[in-house]
Amino acid sequence: MFDTKIALVVRDDLENWQRLNVVAFLATGIVSAAPEVLGETYIDAANRHYSRLSGQPMLIFAGGxxxxxxxxxxxxxxxxxxxxxxxxxxxxxxxxxxxxxxxQEEANAMNLVGIALRGPKKAVDKVIKGLSLHP
Incomplete structure (x- = not known):
């Protein structure tokens, strides 16, 4: 269905509010880097217009x-x-x-609490191999 895949990986030892906050920020980063993932404007039955959402799923994983x-x-x-x-x-x-x-982070050993990635489906699958979906 999609040639690309979006995965968000968040640390499993964060408080719930922190996880949600990180996921929200990561999603905005993906949309900023790939605005073509946005779908069309939503219109309700009263002809009110609402903002666009991603037309592509974002899978969320957890890890250490x-x-x-x-x-x-x-x-x-x-x-x-x-x-x-x-x-x-x-x-x-x-x-x-x-x-x-x-x-200020050490470039090769960042204290990451979340990371989002997007790219060709097979490449993303190889990178996230072994990670579990967020519960």
Missing amino acids: LEDLQRTHRKGLERELTLVPYVQAMFATGNDADNRAVFL
């Missing part, structure tokens, strides 16, 4: 820090679109500070 770091490494190797979210970003209150703390 090592799983996310492995996903990051393999995603880079396969040149997939990646959207990382690091632990330090929970302590900031704006986008500029998020980018500043992100820049």
